[in-house]
Amino acid sequence: MLQQLWRHGARSRSELHGLTGISPNRVGVVASALMEGGVLRECEALPSSGGRPRVPLEIDPGRRHMIGLTVWPGAVGVARVNLQGHLLGKPLARFVSDSPGRLIAAAAALLGKTIGPQTMGVGVSVPGLYDSASRRVLSGMVVPGRGPVSLAPICDAAGDLPVVIENDMHALAARWQLTHRADTEHDVLLVNISDGALGAAVLIGGRPNRGCVSSANELGHMRYFADTERCYCGQTGCLERIFSSAYLERIEGAGGSAEKTGGGAGDQSGGGGLSLMERSSAYQSGDQPLETLYGYLANGIANVVNFIRPHRLVLVSELTRYPDACDLLVRSIRSRLLGELADRVRLDLWDQPVAHQAETAGWLALAGLYCDGWYGG
Numbered sequence: 001m002l003q004q005l006w007r008h009g010a011r012s013r014s015e016l017h018g019l020t021g022i023s024p025n026r027v028g029v030v031a032s033a034l035m036e037g038g039v040l041r042e043c044e045a046l047p048s049s050g051g052r053p054r055v056p057l058e059i060d061p062g063r064r065h066m067i068g069l070t071v072w073p074g075a076v077g078v079a080r081v082n083l084q085g086h087l088l089g090k091p092l093a094r095f096v097s098d099s100p101g102r103l104i105a106a107a108a109a110l111l112g113k114t115i116g117p118q119t120m121g122v123g124v125s126v127p128g129l130y131d132s133a134s135r136r137v138l139s140g141m142v143v144p145g146r147g148p149v150s151l152a153p154i155c156d157a158a159g160d161l162p163v164v165i166e167n168d169m170h171a172l173a174a175r176w177q178l179t180h181r182a183d184t185e186h187d188v189l190l191v192n193i194s195d196g197a198l199g200a201a202v203l204i205g206g207r208p209n210r211g212c213v214s215s216a217n218e219l220g221h222m223r224y225f226a227d228t229e230r231c232y233c234g235q236t237g238c239l240e241r242i243f244s245s246a247y248l249e250r251i252e253g254a255g256g257s258a259e260k261t262g263g264g265a266g267d268q269s270g271g272g273g274l275s276l277m278e279r280s281s282a283y284q285s286g287d288q289p290l291e292t293l294y295g296y297l298a299n300g301i302a303n304v305v306n307f308i309r310p311h312r313l314v315l316v317s318e319l320t321r322y323p324d325a326c327d328l329l330v331r332s333i334r335s336r337l338l339g340e341l342a343d344r345v346r347l348d349l350w351d352q353p354v355a356h357q358a359e360t361a362g363w364l365a366l367a368g369l370y371c372d373g374w375y376g377g
């Protein structure tokens, strides 16, 4: 019933019966319990043509909330969102620069202080690999070269509340899926693109692709035979090292920058030290070094699309603000897709670079409420 109310907005009890197949009696009982619990409320009755007036039910934004907690290198953040996804009050942050253990302790303390009687659930986002069986972050920026760190203190602080712990890319994907009222039957590939950092998430049937360990889908470490700086994963040629200002500078140095000013970078030769995003904002056709980087990126994304065959590809990036660069990327991806897929995969752009915000972590808890299969990950 909650899934239907989220997707379609206010609905009467009889409509909920029609949408869910749950018996009218049972719909009434469940609706009463959810209203008593502060999850649903009744809207004004609709005019009826005889018989009982229809009273739609809707998700109550005023009484209950979810908490989002984000753990990031050197900082933890917490925010509350109501059951319609709106931020309540100001997010709080604590900066903890020493050990990962202290960082987790600070996160647990912050969560403990934020939980109240109206809290319904907790979403926790972490970068890197997370093992749900042992509740430990195995690797990633939070534990650089230090071995696993346990999130048990956070789970303990949550007490009896349901907790969803996921990679920050999954939090972003949950937020996209819910805010777009997307069909959860559809498989979604979401790619977050920034300078020197790529993240991806795959939702299968509205749930994160679980794999053998909970993580983002590591598109950024897809490797090419390219002479990049060494990646923090220990390798060279990683796609996120290629799609970076550093690599742009490197290929311009190697490729004779004098004749390659290209127009996109104005009068400054070879890009004049502009960052990848600055160059992208001023992109004009013929900027060869930039087009090379976009070619690599498009190739990586298109290979993944061909492999997964998602219904939807969502590109999340500041790049979506730069029409010419964005058009270059979209055309480059489409030209590399299998013909049959190019017509079927729907491509969405989303300018929402908020992967590791506490507010986004709150959407993990909302996904637990409005979609199947998020709790217990």
Ligand SMILES: [Zn+2]
Residues within 6 Å of the ligand: 220, 221, 231, 232, 233, 234, 235, 238
């Ligand atoms: Zn790498």
